[in-house]
Amino acid sequence: MKINPELSRRRLILGALNSAALFALSGCQNIFDALSQNQTVQSILTSAESANRRVQRALAGRNKLAQEFSEKYISPTFRANGNPPPITMDYAEDAKNHWSKWRLEVNGLVRQPAHFSLAELESMPSRTQITRHDCVEGWSVIGKWKGVRLEEVINRVQPTASARYVVFHCMDTDGDGNLYYESIDLVDAVHPQTILAYELNDRPLPVDNGAPLRLRVENQLGYKHAKYIHALEFVASLDKLGKGKGGYWEDQGYEWYAGI
Amino acid sequence: MKAAPSSSLVYRHNRVTRSTHWINTLALMILFMSGLQIFNAHPYLYWGSTSDPERAFFSIGAAGDEGDPRGYVQLYGGQIDTTGYLGVQQGAFGPSARAFPSWLTIPGYYSLADARRWHFFFGWMFALNGLLYVFYNLAVGHLRKFFFTVSDAKRAPAMVAYYLHLRKQSPQQGEYNPLQKMAYTSVFVILTPLILLSGMAMSPQLDVAFHWLPALFGGRQSARAFHFILAFGFLSFVFGHVFMVLTQGVFNNMRSMTTGWYREKALPEAEPARAPVEPVAAIEQDAAPAVIGESTVLTKQEEETTEAPAPISSNETPSVALPAVEKGENKDEDQS
Numbered sequence: 001m002k003i004n005p006e007l008s009r010r011r012l013i014l015g016a017l018n019s020a021a022l023f024a025l026s027g028c029q030n031i032f033d034a035l036s037q038n039q040t041v042q043s044i045l046t047s048a049e050s051a052n053r054r055v056q057r058a059l060a061g062r063n064k065l066a067q068e069f070s071e072k073y074i075s076p077t078f079r080a081n082g083n084p085p086p087i088t089m090d091y092a093e094d095a096k097n098h099w100s101k102w103r104l105e106v107n108g109l110v111r112q113p114a115h116f117s118l119a120e121l122e123s124m125p126s127r128t129q130i131t132r133h134d135c136v137e138g139w140s141v142i143g144k145w146k147g148v149r150l151e152e153v154i155n156r157v158q159p160t161a162s163a164r165y166v167v168f169h170c171m172d173t174d175g176d177g178n179l180y181y182e183s184i185d186l187v188d189a190v191h192p193q194t195i196l197a198y199e200l201n202d203r204p205l206p207v208d209n210g211a212p213l214r215l216r217v218e219n220q221l222g223y224k225h226a227k228y229i230h231a232l233e234f235v236a237s238l239d240k241l242g243k244g245k246g247g248y249w250e251d252q253g254y255e256w257y258a259g260i
Numbered sequence: 261m262k263a264a265p266s267s268s269l270v271y272r273h274n275r276v277t278r279s280t281h282w283i284n285t286l287a288l289m290i291l292f293m294s295g296l297q298i299f300n301a302h303p304y305l306y307w308g309s310t311s312d313p314e315r316a317f318f319s320i321g322a323a324g325d326e327g328d329p330r331g332y333v334q335l336y337g338g339q340i341d342t343t344g345y346l347g348v349q350q351g352a353f354g355p356s357a358r359a360f361p362s363w364l365t366i367p368g369y370y371s372l373a374d375a376r377r378w379h380f381f382f383g384w385m386f387a388l389n390g391l392l393y394v395f396y397n398l399a400v401g402h403l404r405k406f407f408f409t410v411s412d413a414k415r416a417p418a419m420v421a422y423y424l425h426l427r428k429q430s431p432q433q434g435e436y437n438p439l440q441k442m443a444y445t446s447v448f449v450i451l452t453p454l455i456l457l458s459g460m461a462m463s464p465q466l467d468v469a470f471h472w473l474p475a476l477f478g479g480r481q482s483a484r485a486f487h488f489i490l491a492f493g494f495l496s497f498v499f500g501h502v503f504m505v506l507t508q509g510v511f512n513n514m515r516s517m518t519t520g521w522y523r524e525k526a527l528p529e530a531e532p533a534r535a536p537v538e539p540v541a542a543i544e545q546d547a548a549p550a551v552i553g554e555s556t557v558l559t560k561q562e563e564e565t566t567e568a569p570a571p572i573s574s575n576e577t578p579s580v581a582l583p584a585v586e587k588g589e590n591k592d593e594d595q596s
Contacts, residue, residue, distance in 0.1 A: 029368040032293075036367040036374045045377040048384055060469035067471050075310050132309060132480065134464050136372065138302035139311035140480050219465045253373035259465025260380065 108234035147197035297375035303359035309479030
């Protein structure tokens with residue numbers, strides 16, 4: 001008997017659809033879990049990161065400001081997230097003494113390494129801004145920040161031509177004792193709203209929010225805004241730090257470019 | 261015995277439409293499932309710019325004691341128990357709080373970082389694929405065929421009546437009926453732009469570039485809420501779409517979206533044969549063996565064009581009659 005070619009093709013397609021549906025229901029999750037942990041797939045997926053960085057930066061330009069809000073939009077509480085405050089004796093003691101022992105060390109690829117006390121930073125020209133903080137988890141809070149523009153510090157230490165990134169070394173650790181660190185490149189570092197903040201909502205920076213000094217980089221997500229900073233290091237490459245991805249969360253798979 | 265109604269194969273979907281359709285299918289599935297994983301990181305929605313915890317209008321969570329937590333979904337003042345579905349998931353180590361269960365998310369294990377990677381990669385795919393589809397089909401005039409117009413709006417009630425069997429004659433004119441046009445057009449001009457814009461409004465850098473972007477939705481958290489709601493808008497479109505495909509002839513519809521060929525019931529003689537005026541151009545473009553790196557598709561295409569030349573060139577010639585057995589098996593397939 002002659003088989004109708006269309007009919008057999010129909011069976012084939014229907015059969016394929018049927019197995020595809022079963023496959024989708026039972027195996028979908030395993031497949032995407034396996035793909036998520038595959039190096040090749042990961043490297044393909046992360047190609048979106050550089051696309052995001054290039055396109056978004058081209059659209060935003062270098063000096064356009066993030067939206068600033070009026071006082072009435074300030075959130076009642078500025079949610080603190082991430083690691084608990086540093087638990088060392090030094091930190092607790094210095095917190096009581098208005099950070100008299102604390103110094104911000106600035107070193108790496110700079111012509112004039114320096115260190116600054118909190119009072120010195122506070123005496124430098126400051127910027128105050130009421131901005132929205134967006135966490136990678138999805139929530140947002142608005143706070144009023146006062147701090148010294150990072151560019152001021154940069155001008156004093158004079159990075160060499162090979163410096164490309166500023167690394168923020170922090171005092172807080174995760175449960176396993178890994179120190180927090182972050183990095184931004186010099187493009188974001190000299191943005192007018194990129195500040196080292198020492199005040200939140202007209203009060204000294206609270207311990208939960210990163211006292212004595214934290215970064216504000218308003219065009220990026222919350223995890224870039226390093227808290228409990230004790231040193232800035234100018235580097236040419238991020239390879240030698242941590243696991244080489246440029247930050248504590250970056251080492252765990254989050255994108256270095258956190259503008260999205 | 262009634263004679264089998266005559267029907268003909270028409271070339272309905274050009275190659276760009278077909279390939280972008282399936283890329284879109286994959287992209288939407290991944291975007292939806294990775295999006296649920298991203299939502300799981302903070303399963304609350306708010307209106308406005310910020311997320312003051314007590315102001316969430318929607319949340320999925322877990323409550324009760326640790327040994328036997330209850331999952332719930334909360335919308336404004338109302339709360340329903342969703343244990344077993346949402347809020348709590350049974351795992352190898354007992355129950356744990358999880359808004360959307362593993363089997364609905366990409367990846368299945370908890371990883372906001374991995375979900376974001378999937379989401380942003382396929383976000384680009386979705387956007388670029390959509391642009392390719394729109395520009396190509398604007399150029400060849402395909403989009404015009406299902407763009408919802410005022411005259412379609414007038415015929416829409418009649419189409420509803422037809423579907424409800426309150427009316428015998430379909431008011432359809434052209435390849436797509438008024439309700440199909442309404443559904444597709446609303447996806448093109450409402451859902452797609454809004455879901456892209458609300459997604460972009462969550463990006464701090466894009467908010468620097470375009471201050472109006474979060475403002476368009478009433479703040480970043482509102483944009484996040486819209487993004488979530490619109491995703492379910494897409495989901496309901498997909499359900500409707502798949503339902504129509506399943507009920508209006510799976511084989512015929514799947515064939516037309518894989519090979520391009522759709523079997524259409526012959527029209528009454530009074531109406532001159534609706535020759536595939538547009539498709540001719542599309543076919544010529546499509547069948548031109550100039551595409552590089554698509555050898556399998558090309559072979560298939562050649563096979564198609566040689567196999568069924570009659571319906572392309574001549575709708576005037578008697579159309580292909582369906583074998584009886586085929587009709588018996590799939591009598592629904594010509595109804596769409």
